[in-house]
């Protein structure tokens with residue numbers, strides 16, 4: 001009898017710990033997928049290498065950093081086009097604000113969105129081989145926004161495999 005209570009207690013503690021672990025998971029692995037494409041926030045994207053920074057003026061007023069996974073960085077290094085399957089590109093965006101310690105400099109303010117492009121030439125054949133995902137506070141943006149992704153990339157940078165960003169010199 002005593003051992004049954006002990007194992008029940010152990011099971012209860014284990015499930016509590018598991019629930020805590022789930023609650024502690026970051027945005028990166030809540031698993032919420034973008035509409036249409038089913039793209040999720042990739043694990044470890046914040047540690048990827050930078051391809052280039054960028055910024056956009058009014059009304060967005062944003063600073064951005066474009067990052068890529070290892071496959072992306074290799075493809076840029078070898079000037080490989082189209083990008084191979086498995087390439088993932090990330091665009092992190094923040095409001096641009098005067099740096100608190102030196103107002104003439106611009107610093108990242110609040111994070112506005114993170115966006116991804118995932119290359120899978122067969123899976124995303126209808127959109128140039130790219131799946132798109134945009135997340136605000138870890139949650140995917142709506143379907144209408146995701147419908148617009150490929151249209152703009154196709155209109156401007158079809159000749160560069162639908163990718164705007166060039167590797168910063």
Ligand code: HEC
Pocket residue numbers: 054055056064066089090091115116117132133134141145146148149150152153162163164165166
């Ligand atoms: C109106 C045009 C437009 C639309 C719509 C658009 N993008 Fe982009 N995207 C750009 C431009 C311009 C860049 C270049 C970098 C920048 O803006 O800072 C870019 C860059 C990117 C990058 C970095 C790789 C690259 O191509 O340079 C990703 C990832 C990305 N966009 C994802 C998305 C996603 C996801 C959506 C839809 C939710 C989307 N984009 C919709 C214009 C657009």
